Amino acid sequence: MNKIEFTDINRFLTSLGTIFIGLAFLLPWFIIQNNSVVLIDEEKIKKLTPIAKEIIQNQQNTLLTVNNLFPIISSTLVLTGFLMLFLGLYRWNKRQLITDRIQDEELKSKEFQNLSTEMKREIIADDIKLADDIELNDDENDLNIDENLNQDIDNYLNIENRIYLQLAEFYKREYSPSQNIKIGNFNYDVILKSKDISLRSDKIIEIKFYKNTISIENLKEAATQLTLSSKYYEKTFKRRSAPTLLVIYSGNEYPLSLYQYRKTIREYCKTLNKLVNIKFIAEDKIDTYKPENLLKNYIKG
Incomplete structure (x- = not known):
């Protein structure tokens, strides 16, 4: 017979209900097992001592009562058992269901989800508007801005x-590259997952493009998001990240030199308790820029 569970009210109800149902089916066995008391010859009973006679008489009365009340007792045990079992279940x-939903959300937060083209374009559009401080005034301007925005x-x-x-081609031996990934509530432009985490950490790369001007505040916001996403990645996957x-x-x-931009953002990142590598590359130098220089910390932009 099942052991009664006291650790949880629902387990207690289901275990107790199961036991009640089991007792209902054990009751006939109890009656059959004690039939020998009822079948004792009267002559044999007369030869017993008064105390023995009283004991047997009490057993017979008890068995008779149980036998008479068997339908009621059995039905009550079954009904009560099923009720408790149903309530507990x-x-x-x-x-x-709540636990499964929470676990599903936790599992989902640890999955690499590919950003759709629409989502990626929306994210970039927000970056461009924030960097260029675009404001919409009238319908005609809206159309012109939308056309230019799509080109950007x-x-x-x-x-x-x-x-x-x-990056994917150059680091394919040491890393498994992923692009435009969503993990939990964070978006990742590029993730280089180390094939040997004991030798090298995973690389998380945030790409920002500034067509017109570079805003310190905008860079600080980008650094903040990168820091938060990197910490979330480390906490979720228990892996080191750079x-x-x-x-x-x-x-x-620009208002500041690239050196001043880099120095200012690096100092700011120290307040976030995360070491962030910062690189500046001219748009027309992308194809000639050496990928191996990208992941070298604190070397020339």
Whole structure:
């Protein structure tokens, strides 16, 4: 017979219900096993001592009572058992559904999900609008902005793809590359997953393209998101990661020198308790830039 569970009310109800149902089926066996008391000859009983006679008489009375009440006792045990079993399983199932949902969400948060083309274009569009501070005024301007924006998005995607292909080809022996990935609530441009984590950490690369101007505040926001996504990656997969912020620029004149940008963002990243590698590459130098220099920390942009 099952052992009664006291660790959880639902387990207690189901185990107790199972025992009640089992007792209902054991009751006939109990009656049959004690039939010998009823079948004792009266002559034999007369020869017994008064105490023995009283004991046998009590056993016979008990057995008779159980036998008379058997339908009621058995039905009550079965009904009560099934009721407790149903109640326990129903409550258990409700809690299990919640547990399964939580586990599914946790599993989903650990899965690499490919970003759809639409989602990726929306993310880039937001980056471009934030970097260029685009404001929509009237319908005509909206159309012109949308047309230019789509062209900028296409160019942005082309830049990301060119960089990814270079990295994937150059590091294919040491890393397994992934592009445009969503893990939990974070988006990742490029992930280079080390084939031997004991020798080298995974590389998380965030690519930002600035066509017109480079904003310090925008870079700080990018560094913050990269830091958070890198920490989430480490916590989720229990793997070391080395984040790199790769800044692609198109213009030649900026409020600060590239050295000042790099120094400012590196100092800012220290306040986030995460070492972030920062690289600056001119758009027209992408195809000639050596991929091996990208992952070298704190060497010339």
